[in-house]
Amino acid sequence: MERYESLGPVGEGSYGSVLKCRHRESGRLVAIKKFIDSDDDKTVKKIALREIKLLRQLHHDNLVNLLEVWKRRRRWYLVFEFVDRTLLDELEQNLSGLDLNTCRQYLFQILRAANFCHQQNVIHRDIKPENILVSQEGVVKLCDFGFARTIASPSEGGVYTDYVATRWYRAPELLVGDIKYGKPVDVWALGCVLMEMLTGQALFPGDSDLDQIYHIVKKICFMCFTTYYSSCMLQEFR
Numbered sequence: 001m002e003r004y005e006s007l008g009p010v011g012e013g014s015y016g017s018v019l020k021c022r023h024r025e026s027g028r029l030v031a032i033k034k035f036i037d038s039d040d041d042k043t044v045k046k047i048a049l050r051e052i053k054l055l056r057q058l059h060h061d062n063l064v065n066l067l068e069v070w071k072r073r074r075r076w077y078l079v080f081e082f083v084d085r086t087l088l089d090e091l092e093q094n095l096s097g098l099d100l101n102t103c104r105q106y107l108f109q110i111l112r113a114a115n116f117c118h119q120q121n122v123i124h125r126d127i128k129p130e131n132i133l134v135s136q137e138g139v140v141k142l143c144d145f146g147f148a149r150t151i152a153s154p155s156e157g158g159v160y161t162d163y164v165a166t167r168w169y170r171a172p173e174l175l176v177g178d179i180k181y182g183k184p185v186d187v188w189a190l191g192c193v194l195m196e197m198l199t200g201q202a203l204f205p206g207d208s209d210l211d212q213i214y215h216i217v218k219k220i221c222f223m224c225f226t227t228y229y230s231s232c233m234l235q236e237f238r
Contacts, residue, residue, distance in 0.1 A: 015044050029082040037074050047146040048076040054145050062113035064143035083133035097200035109140035118183045121151045127189035128169045167212055168202045175209050
């Protein structure tokens with residue numbers, strides 16, 4: 001850390017914190033993720049090592065760029081390119097949603113990022129506005145690969161934890177405890193993010209897993225009823 005000047009915290013989570021820093025020699029701005037003492041916590045250690053491994057092998061214009069990694073005093077430090085805001089920041093400033101053109105531009109780039117990961121047999125498992133970075137130039141980058149993992153081959157019969165993804169963006173199979181899932185969990189989250197960009201409101205804002213399922217069923221039933229009713233009305237007019 002001696003080579004970097006800390007400019008203050010950017011975010012904090014269960015497994016560590018992120019600092020905005022400046023490289024003392026080059027002046028380059030970076031984001032440094034500092035994990036909590038990873039040697040004493042097996043979960044933190046697993047998340048840190050998994051994120052390092054995946055980001056070292058995943059390189060794409062719409063994925064955050066990992067610049068450097070080191071370990072000091074039982075903590076892992078990950079240095080990333082600095083991107084000044086997140087999609088969540090933009091949504092908080094636009095409570096009615098983003099304009100249609102901006103939604104299109106952002107969605108295209110988010111889909112490129114997710115598609116690249118899926119082509120590499122990697123599922124992110126925590127796609128949400130907070131984990132989508134947006135630069136001043138409008139370049140979108142998917143970040144935070146702490147929950148990401150490589151998909152096992154069918155012959156290996158992959159079994160995964162169901163406790164991934166933030167609740168509002170968690171696919172139904174995760175909510176009911178399915179441990180054999182795949183890329184569709186990311187696709188579900190992408191759909192939730194799209195609707196939030198368009199409306200400014202979370203699509204399924206559940207307070208618990210049970211309440212989350214209630215929100216999903218309620219809205220899907222409403223959509224089905226509306227579609228059926230509209231179809232019946234069209235038939236009458238014909």
